[in-house]
Amino acid sequence: MLRVDGLHAHYGRAHILHGVSLDVAQGEVVCLLGRNGAGKSTTMKAIMGVVPPSAGQVLLDGKDLAGRASFEIARAGIGYVPEDRRIFAELTVEENLEVGRRAAPAGSQGWNPERAYTLFPVLAEMRRRPGGRMSGGEQQMLTIARTLMGNPRLLLLDEPSEGLAPVVVERMAEAILALKREGLSILLSEQNLAFANAVADRACLIETGQLRHTASMAALMADDEVRARYLSV
Structure with missing residues (x-):
């Protein structure tokens, strides 16, 4: 489904990515592993167009998206969950989900709030709570659910387990495996090897x-x- 070929990216004059190539098949979970500062988050941002690639291809079902605006890449079927979550703190859980809603492709099962609450039951219990009054783990669940409301075919998860309590990490792993069973393709970046081993098919x-x-x-x-x-420190 996804093929990244020879991806380069810069921050100003700093050359961060040097010809990164990887692929993700339909229904596969691939984990980008590396130490802090290795280029994991920049790879995700370059795929999503948040950091414009300076060279290389980002192919989704054979269509090159490199250089496109982030909203165009989202419309093509890639959902992005950033490391810093970026929920709307003043909006309720329900309102955050509605912000992310997009119509599902014809013939496919679309995401709605009730389906998101099935994946993350804790969100149903606080649907009217403002995002700013949620814990870090609850906010992580919310930002994943909000991204799913856009009905992506490929999900980019940047450090989904970072800073979360062990019980929340376990729930996050269960959710990723549930999405995999539904056929969603996932590329995630991680430093947590145990978490990656619990959910991923392959590692890069x-x-x-x-x-x-x-x-x-x-x-x-x-x-x-x-x-x-x-991987060792």
Whole structure:
């Protein structure tokens, strides 16, 4: 479904991504793993057009989206959950969800608030609560649910487990696996190896803006040398 080929990105004169290439198949969960500052978030932002790529392709079902505006990429079928969540603090849970709502493609099951509440039951209990009065874990659930309201075919999750309590991380993993069972393709970035192992089919290891190693999660977990080289602190 998604193919990223030779992606480069800059912040001003700083060259951050150096020819990143990866792919995500239909219904697959792929995890971009690396240390802090390795280029994970920049890769997500470059795919979504938040950081315009300076070179390379971002192909969704064969259509190149590189260089398009973020709203055009969203309309093409990619949903983006940023690391900093960016909920609307003054709006209620229900209002945040409505802000993200887009019509579903013809013939497909669309997302609505009740379906989002089924995925994250805690949101149903606080549907009239302002986003600014929610915990970090609740806000993370809300921003994922709001993104799903746009009916994406591919979901980008940037550090979904960061800063969350273990019980919330467990719920987040359950939600990702539920979305995978429904056939949604997911690319997530993570530093939490245990979380990645719980949800991902494959891992792409990134270091200093370059993709260094790709393997199944099972193969990565069995390879102590590769994990020590690219993931240990």
